[in-house]
Amino acid sequence: MSVLLYAETENGIFKKAAFEVASYAKGVADALGTNVVAVSVNANDASELGKYGVQKVLNISNESLNSFKAKTYTTIITEAAKQENSDVVILSSSANSKYISGLLAGQLKAAIASNVVKLPVSTSPLTVERTAFTNKAFQQTVLNTDIKIISVSSNAYGIIENEVTAEVVDFSVSPADDSIEITNIDKATDKVSIADAEVVVSGGRGLKGPENWNLIEDLADVLGAATACSKPVSDMGWRPHDEHVGQTGKPVASNLYIAIGISGAIQHLAGINASKVKVVINTDPEAPFFKAADYGVVGDAFEVVPELIEKLKAFKASNA
């Protein structure tokens, strides 16, 4: 028996999601009275996971696995689950983990629940609560197979320290016959991604045109935030598609989401509602976003945002 988690790395360093998934796995293992085992690929310091309650890390060191390949990584997790006799496998909601999740469910013939937001509500039978209707509801789901997979929503459970000493074990699997070849990776290395960001600054049609996006970028700069936008903004080509957030775009589950010149249409809100604290800046006090937000400023973005940037800079300087 064990709870297995897949701890994602990027350039050898664990992603924040890995620590959250480890914390969650520890919670599940405690409820089941079993151990936490992690599997990772090319982690520089796999023992780091001990901080979150992981007792054992199966780490693969293999240069040829530096770039993520879904089939190969799925096989790695499958083999680890078999070796460790895992009853539950925990994944994050990163793009790569979501890519793996269905393949893994197929390979392990495992029941799977996606977008799980808290520890299981019951362990026998294993029952979890997950979001449905794009954050507009929750649904309880009973997982009925021997091996079960839980995909945890980003930033829902949080990171919880639980220091133990993690034993790091070298692991290897024979590579899957992966007939997908990566020919190009186009990734901004100097920018935080929406998925990993603690803070997201998002602009809507109220900003009038792409030439005004320096407001969004400058604010994001001060906050170390990722930039995002509403759907019409990406449809009109003011911003690239990968910044489109909402029901049909990327989901956002940041600690702070700042919406500027965004009305707060139901499709927009659905996708960003998992964010913890929401701020809206909008000229129209009737904009629906004010009903969803925690803090609001009724005002013109072109005046409020420069002011906010100045005040934040001053705040940073005095707290440095």
Place this chain on the structure above:
Amino acid sequence: MKILVCISHVPDTTSKINFVENDTQFDTNGVSFIINPNDEFGLTRAMWFKEKQGASVDVINVGDATTEPTLRKCLAIGADNAIRVNATPTDSFFVASQIAEVAKSGNYDLIIAGRESIDYNGGVVQGILAELLGANFVNTCVGLEVEGTTATAIREIDGGKETLKTSLPLVIGGQKGLVEESDLRIPNMRGIMMARKKPLNVVEPTGNETHTTAGSFSKPEPKGSVTLVDASNIDQLVDLLHKEAKVI
């Protein structure tokens, strides 16, 4: 090239979400249903393959008879045949295994599903399907070209994109980017008339294996009201975000 597009029949994005029967069933009262947006992008890309490369396009849904108008809409947009597996789509594994049965007997080269359906947001049918078929698989696919049996796909990753080269048979989980919003088609009168004559085959499910049991629904706690900050007092906003919300 034979293409199969998986169509999820979902509540319109503006629907009120309510539950009935002790919160175990979604309340469909007054709800209009649409083609799942991610699937519609895929279907539109499939039409491009049909028109430019002579592909044939079938659509499939696992569902009861109430999903037929959604399948007819796909036919009106230009799909050649529709298949409905006559069963309640109880869980991701069940849906994937039903589609896999049809896909095997139909010898499809390319199966286009969506990244996720906007009702249950599971996002795993496509991966399970690929695994059941032993086909190649690209998720969060935002671009697809096919040349002979070689496919070039663009996948959205956290913080960017990657280009992948693979071969048919291929399953993708698609989304916006496969085509643009402005490429989506509204069926015209001729399309709607023709759709009435196109085949909509109803097949019975194979087996009934499921892996999960759906339990009751609940709704998030109502949110407290917004704290308004005067536009002339932005210091207060910074202060609140720091001291009260503790996010900066």
